[in-house]
Amino acid sequence: MSTPKPHEWMATTIAAGNTGVATVVTLLVLVFLYHKMRAAMARQIREQLHRRLPPGPAGTLPVIGNLHQVLWHRPAVSRWIHGLLEEMGTDIVCLRLGPVHVIATACPEMAREVLQKKDAAFASRPATFSSGLASFGYKGAILSPHGEQWRKMRRVLTSEILAPSMERQLHHLREAVSDHLVRWVYDTARRGNGTVDVRHVAQHFCGNMVRTLAFGKRCFGAPPAASASGGPGEDEVAHVAALFTLIHNIYDFWASDYIPALVGLDLEGHEKVVKRAMRTLNRLHDPVIEDRIGCRETQREARDFLDVLVSLDDAQGEPLLSLDEIKAQTLELMFASMDSPSNVVEWALAEMMNMPDVMHKAIDELDTVVGKDRLVQEHDIPRLNYLKSCIREAFRIHPYHALHEPRVAMEDTTIAGYAIPKGSHVILSRTALGRNPKIWTEPLEFRPERHLNALEDGAVGLGEPGLRFISFSAGRRGCPGISLGTSVTMMLFARMLQGFTWTEPPGVGVGNIGLQESKIGHGLAEPLVLQARPRLAAHLYRTN
Template identity: 30%
Template structure:
């Protein structure tokens, strides 16, 4: 029994080495760390990939190769190469590489984020651009955003003025995470899942369970992804994926049925995404899998990223009281202290907009943009990228490159007053939302929400470090993962700046 298995493994090793030698002789691949058979460079990777890759770019240059098991991935670390990938040769690199988990979550690419480039992607992209994220719909959904932002502020205010909490720090991620959860589920599913007493209902608890299950599955680095010929050995993982898929499908279909029945009774269509998708299903020829995939795209893309960005922004406010004071001066001058900010005020708050840009520069929520996959052989930076290889843009490294930015590690919003730099895909020095065919369609919605959350927080409160902690001693390291949460959740002492009646939630029941 042992001999046939040894023979099988030896054969696989021989084939793998032969294939890699053939590939190296046939193609001029970018340089990079030497891979080992089977595992590639997995042994070399550090936990925070974006920092690891930024270090490697200093050794191997602005474009390098890395092997995840037997899969070749190329990382680019300069705006010139990013432009090649995202604009000049965009169509040749517009596919996606789907792991088993992603294939399940995306209905095998029937969504938007993980679909390959082709007729389906073009159709769904058009739907998102013209319907789901049109300026008309974004404006129609504004009351929900302002409702949830003010609900968050009210919750923080109630906690920070409690006698036992005065002068003590609060963990801000808890409030930001709940706000993001309630906001994106209302936009996607049309339901708040929480009553007036702050209790999450049964459906909301089921949704949280599904989301937590996805996080657990996503955090496990399975060897089955890198050793595809041995996937039959990972039955437990396959079963867990199937169970999660069934649970998410069951939940989503129930929500869809509820909305279909409600529309039949009232004849009214709401502005949120589930009603929009069901109403447009025939016009755009959408399968049930595509609707489910799109709804979960909205959840996955809109929840963690909002929490991450605003938490980093608030951490920078604690570390940079000068910047915080400057925003507060602008807010007091434009809005005053006798009313609360609304999204309509944002165009009149140029320094706040610069602070938001600076936060997206220093702390992009997806610092290694989702990988593009070649649908044919292509050259980037003079090197060959074989068909099927993936290419990632290191937006984090580009945004911290001292050749491109003055004092890149300093949080200095004034740089965007000195030079007007676009962050929605036209300037390849700043790419928090990507660029080209794969640019995030919800960029404007994200900018509005982050600006509103940060503006409200700084207008309502003064944020200072916990007692005994110096701003320069705060932990500003990222947590490992595709998205970059702070390794240590930020804590701050919050002191109210406005009168108590301005901390009340501006409730909106239905949109």
């Protein structure tokens, strides 16, 4: 074999080197072109998505979008949105609030797509001024955006706080609050010539329940600090008012929730209101929580939700939850349990006062299933199908919140073929779903029988898997406490119906209870005030 000459070897080496360089250059060019094409395709997809957004209202402006229309229609923004759906003849509408797309829908199929079929894509929550403050910087499970913190606290909530074993363990606490309700209404009626403010009773029953389950006691001070009739004291009234303040402000279309640069200016005044409510809640909660943390080492058995939160350990035997996590989860549990039970019971009673046949059927069921020799108990609930149908009907027609809590799209996706860009807020209309004439015959009529007719397994539940209306939601962000929520709601309703005969107050004719909605929200415009007369043996109103 002949040896290459030096100049031939050099030429071969240079050629090989040139080939290597060319290969590298070619690869770099291909990578560059790939990224350029990918960016162009992504841009094209985004443009296509933008072109295929759900229909929006007229009057959308550059930069601020529809924020000016939201401000103009405050405080009844939800009614404006429902008006848009009707005027535009659509089941879905897209608003642009600053840089954020807000999509509202009123269709069960679309609701199922959001909360069931594509639940993973809509598993986050928006960050707002109020939600950040109420959750101590997103330390809880209900308000936190999707992420590790949410997963951690969701596990705590589902496997520890709202576990079936804990629900059974705390049954005696719920029973004590239900017994107190009967005695309290009895004393209130006796002292007030039979007159009872149903809204006051229902809201403070819920307040008593959440404090008892969370802290093991109905009152912040000793029971004598409450009013002579057994009702709430000054601290308890302030507590319930502060919780409702949070409920009304957390997701209420504040401009700064869409344009964060406005936070701190408090142009709409809600920041001051929420801060004041949080000062009240911290004043009442902090001493209880800090005292319980101080007793952590000596506490042997979980007596309430707070004990569970304080006692949890990590793998190293250290406290699993920080102080802020305990505060956040305690507060979230409280405000999440306040509005719906009290609202649906007030509305159900109001509707039934104008429908004597419905009232009689409910009372007959109680007398048949429970009788009049004892008070209704939680174990009776599965057999009280007509009462549960009345509550379902109140959930359907009269949700406390017209709009479901927003979900945030974590990726570009679609609803019913419409494009939903990443970061969009998706809200389901509770009222439009429950009152949809395509789903419900005579949707504004209070007809509990419509739920009995849909029975398949012989039992009525308060949940609605088909999302024809929304009670406890669904999916990853759905309420994990359906069983507890059902018990609290039904015990309030059943004890009120079983324990008392309700009649119109003086000056109001039979069947003339006003059913007007509030101009701001969807509760009754005026608190329901009725006459209550005991219908059971006297000794049943002296339960301890």
